[in-house]
Amino acid sequence: MAKTMKQVEADLKLVDIIIEILDARIPISSQNPQIKKLIENKKKIIILNKSDLADVKENDNWRNYFNKQNIPTILCNSNNGDGVNKIIGQINEMLKEEREIAEQKGRTKIARAMIIGIPNVGKSSFINRISNKSTMKVGNKPGVTKNKQWIRLSNNIELLDTPGVLWPKIENQETALNLAYTGTIKSDILDETEIAYNLIKYLISNYKENVKERYKLKSDIVSRILEDSNMEENERIIEIMNYIGEKRGAIEKGNNIDLEKTAKIILEDFRTGNLGKITLEKVQN
Ligand SMILES: Nc1nc2c(ncn2[C@@H]2O[C@H](COP(=O)(O)OP(=O)(O)O)[C@@H](O)[C@H]2O)c(=O)[nH]1
Ligand SMILES: [Mg+2]
Numbered sequence: 001m002a003k004t005m006k007q008v009e010a011d012l013k014l015v016d017i018i019i020e021i022l023d024a025r026i027p028i029s030s031q032n033p034q035i036k037k038l039i040e041n042k043k044k045i046i047i048l049n050k051s052d053l054a055d056v057k058e059n060d061n062w063r064n065y066f067n068k069q070n071i072p073t074i075l076c077n078s079n080n081g082d083g084v085n086k087i088i089g090q091i092n093e094m095l096k097e098e099r100e101i102a103e104q105k106g107r108t109k110i111a112r113a114m115i116i117g118i119p120n121v122g123k124s125s126f127i128n129r130i131s132n133k134s135t136m137k138v139g140n141k142p143g144v145t146k147n148k149q150w151i152r153l154s155n156n157i158e159l160l161d162t163p164g165v166l167w168p169k170i171e172n173q174e175t176a177l178n179l180a181y182t183g184t185i186k187s188d189i190l191d192e193t194e195i196a197y198n199l200i201k202y203l204i205s206n207y208k209e210n211v212k213e214r215y216k217l218k219s220d221i222v223s224r225i226l227e228d229s230n231m232e233e234n235e236r237i238i239e240i241m242n243y244i245g246e247k248r249g250a251i252e253k254g255n256n257i258d259l260e261k262t263a264k265i266i267l268e269d270f271r272t273g274n275l276g277k278i279t280l281e282k283v284q285n
Contacts, residue, residue: 008164011114012038014148015160016098017091021047021117021126024054024075026281027062029178030118032166039116043094044071045087049122051075052082058279065283078125087130091157099156110156115163120184123163127151130159178280183271196263199270200244201237202280210276211240214269215247241266 012018018039023030027048046066051059059075066073072090076083095111102109117123131151150158168184170176179185180195187195203211204226212222217240225231225239238259245251245262252258269275 005167008116008166009038011148011160011164012042015042015112015114017043017045017094017111017113019045019047019087019113019115019159021049021115021121021123021163023121023182023184024048024051024059024062025279026178026182027066028281029175030121030168030182030184032116032118033169033171035116035166045090045094046071046073047076047087047126048073049076049078049126052077052079053273053277055277055279058282061283062279076122076126078122078129081129084126084129088154088157091153108156110158112150112158112160113153114160116166117163118166118168118184120182123165127159127161127163131161181267181270181280183267192267193259193263196266197234197237197241200241200266201233203275203278204237204240207276207278210278211244214275215244217243217247 020031020035048054048059048062063073063075072094074083074086074090076086078084091111091113095109099109115123115127130153149161151161153159168175168179170179170185176185176187176190177195177198180187180190181199190198200211208222211217212219221243222240225236225243228236228239231239241259241262242257244266245257245259248262248265250258250261250265252261266275270278
């Protein structure tokens with residue numbers, strides 16, 4: 001169940017470590033800038049989830065980008081579990097000093113962590129993956145952790161079983177589009193045809209071969225469209241969409257290309273990974 005912002009703020013006080021889940025395809029657009037202030041003094045780990053859908057090279061670039069800011073970053077696929085268990089080693093490493101101090105005083109330091117992230121980044125999937133059969137529900141603890149369910153990840157790490165849901169912050173059109181491509185938000189301002197149009201425009205500039213391969217587009221026809229100086233850029237992109245629609249049999253009455261249907265096909269193919277491994281936001285050098 002989702003928590004309200006007030007609950008999230010209260011939960012933050014109970015934990016040592018925040019695990020922020022981002023969508024590896026849009027690591028900046030899937031962040032919530034407001035939360036930064038709230039968690040300034042907390043230890044943080046970034047999970048670049050859905051890394052299976054993102055560009056392998058860009059995954060490395062993003063991991064380096066966050067690591068340079070001293071934020072440990074882990075690439076995950078919460079669908080098949082790849083990378084998920086690395087979180088345990090990472091938490092142990094981050095708590096090493098605190099644990100040593102506690103031990104000297106004859107105490108055991110239990111690390112408590114919670115997951116935060118905007119909708120659809122894979123918070124529930126990640127929690128399901130990490131709570132395999134060998135992990136135990138810790139149950140209610142009177143006092144400090146009243147009414148909280150904790151999942152035991154190891155004998156001294158516990159994870160809050162419900163994630164903190166953050167609202168995406170849509171600061172500009174680019175962010176809105178990134179969140180629309182990935183299906184995180186339903187846009188009121190843009191319809192599917194416009195979203196798919198912008199996606200194809202990006203893909204043609206950055207992942208042209210993926211588009212050609214997926215829809216079996218002929219190189220010479222694509223080049224002819226893209227180099228046609230009689231058309232404006234937007235007309236060329238629409239022409240590429242028409243070509244995709246033709247290839248996929250998205251035809252309406254009167255033998256015209258059904259652009260709306262073509263748009264749906266493109267967005268579905270992107271979201272399911274049928275267009276290949278694609279990153280929508282790249283690290284700026
Ligand atoms: N390909 C892929 N899909 C994922 C991954 N993690 C989650 N998903 C899918 O993304 C969608 C949203 O996941 P969910 O866990 O409900 O996100 P939440 O809203 O943050 O809890 C679901 O369809 C998941 O199957 C991942 O690492 N890779
Ligand atoms: Mg969820």
